[in-house]
Amino acid sequence: MDSREGNGWAHGLSFGLQSGMAVIPYALLTFYRKLNLTGSETLLLIHLLSFRQVEGKEFPSLEELQAVTGRSASAIAGELQKLIKEGFLRIEAGSDDGLGLHYERYDFSVLYDKLGQYLADQRAAGSAENGKSGQSAGRAAMQPKNGAAAATAGKGIDPAEEETPSLFVVFEREFGRPLSPMEFETIAGWLDQDRYPEELIRLALKESVFAGKVYFRYIDRILLEWSRNRVKNAQDVKAYSQRFRGGS
Template sequence: MGMGEGWKVWANGIAYGLEKGSASVPYALLAHYQKLKLSDTEAMLLIQLLAFRQLEMKDFPAMEEIEQRMGATPSVVASAMRRLMKEGWLSIDEVTDPQGVRAERYNLTGMYHKLSVCLAEDTAAQRQKERNAVEEETEAIEDQQRNLFVVFEKEFARPLSPMECETISGWLDQDGYPDELIRLALKEAVFAGKVHFRYIDRILLEWSRNRVKNAQDVKAYTQRFRGNK
């Protein structure tokens, strides 16, 4: 078969498949069936029942049809069907049409319910994870602030006022100064004998203007500044 003929056969196959239509399968079933402890066979059985209903209008396909479609033995299909019914994934309803003819159909409400619960639990778990991350970050920031307050109180030899605590918080939260940089600015103020917040704030502002961001930058900047004096 030439390349052109092969392409034509492939295209015809695709066209035939598209003519037959497509079945809508809940993404949650494909994504979470293993988490929900379904076997490949059980998940495929549910998918086949969806396909029979949507494309062939068969609400109660014969077991032989299911077995043939899945390429599975009667015992395998029967075992999967029993477990799905036992676990509440599907049930069988008796229905009567307008002419009074009784029939049976597979009811997949249980499947949709289980998938909904699974998605709700996943969403709740994700939100809790996000909340925990926010709480951990908040606790880390609070620990950082508490530690800085202790360092400042030690150097000032007195408790900090509410305004001073707010200033430190502002350096961290609003100005974005690293904890390390604030400690070094305090150290510089002590070295200069000017232990007050206004002087420390001027140091931080000066460092920010000169792109001083860490201890190494501070060392280089200080040496250059003092060397030019």
């Protein structure tokens, strides 16, 4: 290596280091499989941590996550939903009274709690039993987790799944902008808490577009009204609409 090559390498390394460094929990890198996380889900968590620490972005958009991962918005949105549903991420909202600003961000404390609990359980298990029986039990306990992780990883790269836009992507397309953290959480709540079928949410969004009222409160009212009238699928929606609009 001549002096010019050495200087070029040194300048490149210097620039890279000055661009910023993120602190990643070593336990996450070591034990993510034990927590039933796939490699892509773990990398997504790492990117979210990096956005916060290096760029100061508390809630990066799907487009920004696409740029650093090279994956589809549908796949990223699906993984974010799973991470929130299974308690690896949480969305926090609040306000700074001094500055008069409202903020929304990802909360990683639930991730740290899971890592801490796993390490504590491992230490307790190691203290209680350190023989062959303990090792056999550990291997047996891990098999279903690995199977579940493999199944999840398989779904993550399923071409059919990649071709179908997720709800989050569909909403962003209709709204013409990235979703806010609270809007993201609202959609996740419709799916996970209210148990609305995804088909029904898509139809409610379509109804709001036709009505020229594309905002979340209106869509939520549609879903609530349909739920009260036992509207559960596209056929029910059609029958309900005909009944109240005087159609045949």
